[in-house]
Amino acid sequence: METGKLNWDILQRLIKKNSGAERAEVLKSGSIGEDCAVLKMNDGLIVMSTDPVTAATSGLGNIALHININDIATTGAEPLGVLVTILAPKGSSFGDIETVMKDISREARLMNVQVMGGHTEVTDAVNRMVVSLTAVGVVSEEELITTSGAKVGDSIIVTKSLCLEGTSIIAKDFPDRSREVLTEEELREAENYAMELSVLKEGMLLKGLASSMHDITEGGVLGALWEMAQASGTGFSVREDMMPVRRVTRKLCESFGLDPLRLISSGSMLIAVKDADEALRRLEGAGIKATVIGRVTEGRGILLAEEEIEVVPPARDEIYRLYE
Template sequence: MKVGKLDSELLEKIVFSHIKFRRKEVLVRSGIGEDCAVVDFGEYALVMSTDPITGAANEVGKLAVHINCNDIASNGIQPLGLMMTILAPEKTTEKEIDQIMEQAASEAAKLNVEIIGGHTEVTRAVNRIVISATAIGKQLKSSIVRNSEVKIGDKIIMTKTAGLEGTGIIAHDLEEKLSSTFSREIIEKAQKMVEYISVVKEGVIGGKIGASSMHDVTEGGLLGAVWEICSASKVGCNIYRDKIAISKETEEICKFLNINPLKLISSGTMVITISPDKEEKLIKELKKSGIDASVIGEITVTGKYLIENNREFEIESPQSDELYKVI
């Protein structure tokens, strides 16, 4: 099997197919394009999401917090708690675990999120540190955002730039390799991209204004996130390549490594779909909060296409992330 998360076909075949028991309290359950599970608790619902960090040697504590809290934000709410499991290989030092927890605690506090539990273990089962975390939030049932409720004609908006997280990870982990080709300025700018991987602000704004769906761009990159949203709602899309924001650092590093920035993990970038009558208000509110955003396409009846130089290229289901080709 390929390195990276399982593709949608395999998920359906060997994972989802086995989950047959259902409880009436579960309002949103596992599925392609859904970032969170939602459980009925009366007037409110409990929102939960879980993700591991496996592809980064540096900043793992910081990344573990943000990638999980970002999923809660994709439901339009502020996360409130986080549980973390740390699996470390035998040669791990106390200093390394201390650094991870210092990072995680600092980033969680910035988001007003409490680390409420977890597990820490040294094990021969891994050859590098693996962190798996679960984030939770509380939401009024009347405000639940489902990625399966996208409408034909909705505008597709992306925040920040494509390949954000992947560029930051590569610049940290392959610093020596990159330094032979790129200036210190470019490498440092790329490394600083991990400072912008939270989408909690845009998620809360999108929830208030009435986004029809939101999806944090993780493995599979921007095109993978768009494909998953469309598949969840059984719709199509047109995405315009010239509307997609990509930083100079990402463009140059991806070209050097021969990887596609549109298929590179990008926590910190959020894809939002919203009705045309709310599009302008959403972009205005995002920019008021210091978040760059742009319309990159629209939802159509069928067919998922990236349009570049007046040519249509079919957007395929996400495969192994481009990050794993170089790290």
């Protein structure tokens, strides 16, 4: 099998046949397009999500913390804590592991999130460090948002710019090749996109307004759109020329031969909402750039150079091509 997330059809078969026992407390399990599980407790809902970082070699703690808290944020939940698993290859130093934990702790402190526990080991089962987090949050039943909530007629909004995570990974892991097309100032800019990966603020601002929210990770914006459509039983019509991609990102994608619409994009939230004007007002009032890229429909397509084409689920994220 190829590197990257399992294809959606394979993953669906895997989940369907291996879901264990059913519990009444579990209101929603993770599924295609739904990254969080939701548990019913006496006084509210507990939201949980888990994700590893495997497509980067630097800034692992920062990335790992944000991609998991972002999943929690898409439900409108307040994040409470994380469990951290670190698998370090043989030859790793204490300093290597400590750097990851310091990054996680620094960002968690800023979001009032506690590092509650986890597991750390050095093992020859990996050839580079793997960091995986499980995040926990709480939300009321009335405020819960799911990816499956998108409705035909909703506007589709993307926050900030696409490919922030992918751009940062490329700049940090391939600096010499990046310098062939970027100035030193642009390279620093690309690296610093890693400081924009949180979408927690977006999630809190759009409670009670958004029909559906989904963070844009592996597979890029087209993968996220496909997942939202799959979860909600709808489709989408979006325009390529409306996609917010920064100049530095475009330069790197052109140089490395990558499609920015299929490149890992943590730091951007995909939002379906009936009242786009109000959503934009809230976001822009908080200093968050937001762009309407299309609408929720019954069919699934993207307008590319005036031609409507069908979107199929990406086989894997573009970033993995760089490590082959």
